[in-house]
Ligand SMILES: NC(=O)NCCC(=O)O
């Protein structure tokens with residue numbers, strides 16, 4: 001994708017470590033200069049964007065999306081084009097999506113399938129690959145994915161029994177293999193056996209509507225799995241990343257392990273920060289079902305939302321994502337008579353950054369730099385694409401957001417770019433929105449005008465052995481036990 005050089009003038013550049021008044025020059029899809037001499041270096045024909053009164057942030061990275069996902073008997077509404085275009089409208093310039101093989105499906109087959117689907121992406125993308133079963137072939141394919149395809153993270157679903165759920169044998173084998181390869185194991189932490197049992201118990205009570213969904217997935221179901229995955233990772237000496245941490249109990253499990261010196265990282269969804277479980281008791285089935293996602297939204301009385309915010313403030317939780325996974329009302333109606341059959345998933349890729357700015361920066365919970373850390377830089381570091389992504393500085397990709405701290409917007413399904421027909425933030429007015437999004441040096445969103453180009457997104461290779469792995473390998477050597485030499 002070629003475009004004229006771009007000079008962004010008069011804004012305040014915000015990185016995870018500092019803010020500074022600086023111009024930013026983008027040439028050939030990269031940042032060429034930041035600061036004093038950026039304007040003087042601008043070649044002839046440079047396009048200029050006035051950023052006065054605005055922040056210039058690294059483009060958002062959403063490390064957890066599901067575009068075009070075949071799941072629970074149907075396929076999500078957003079494909080890689082519509083989903084990434086919606087992201088660009090909200091300031092997100094990179095997504096990390098998931099390849100999810102069916103049990104017994106070779107990882108490489110699934111990976112090639114997803115790579116084909118993603119070619120229509122409008123924004124840069126990468127993939128975590130799910131390990132849903134175990135065999136020697138899976139072991140070998142993990143090596144190929146890491147060494148030849150730039151995959152450095154593997155996902156494990158501890159829920160969704162009889163579908164994609166991992167048992168402990170698979171978790172242990174896969175975590176061990178990930179450690180050898182320098183790749184990050186990640187987990188969807190919910191005890192799938194307990195969910196399965198509780199779904200039946202709740203149905204036996206005559207509760208078949210969406211209000212049954214959170215009853216079958218209480219916080220302790222998530223906490224058990226989080227603690228188990230963290231314990232397995234600890235024994236094996238591998239870092240671990242817990243996706244969509246939704247409750248205080250799971251956040252506490254992460255904080256406890258970190259206090260012991262373990263390398264555990266936690267991701268929080270915008271939805272879990274802002275929405276509570278009262279939505280499941282909405283008298284309208286479609287509204288209640290539209291919120292069915294796992295783990296579910298949590299009761300405000302349990303202090304869960306507050307615990308997640310505090311985790312982000314204190315640095316015990318690290319990234320924010322959406323789990324963008326859109327199903328329309330007709331798809332959600334597949335579970336009209338049984339909440340366990342409602343396809344799980346909600347949207348948010350377009351709203352994440354503004355929703356978190358409004359809830360985090362406007363309330364004084366987060367500084368703009370901390371906002372950058374949790375919306376792009378930390379994900380880039382953890383998944384080893386920093387400073388190419390998540391950074392405004394020379395040499396980085398020219399993926400940027402001009403952030404208008406005084407701009408306002410009211411979220412609505414009627415005006416969103418996602419093809420989903422529902423918005424979990426419906427009616428919420430936020431202050432602090434992207435005025436412009438720049439992807440690969442090209443202005444792709446300008447004050448409401450979305451100029452996403454199908455196929456312009458690139459696959460992002462992520463090298464293995466990020467910083468966390470260098471440390472864990474040294475630690476293993478340092479603590480290595482020795483045999484007693486006896487005569
Ligand atoms: N989260 C959800 O409900 N759907 C997508 C699959 C997953 O991440 O668990």
Ligand SMILES: [Zn+2]
Pocket residue numbers: 188243244294295
């Ligand atoms: Zn999940």
Ligand SMILES: [Zn+2]
Pocket residue numbers: 064065066323
């Ligand atoms: Zn997910």
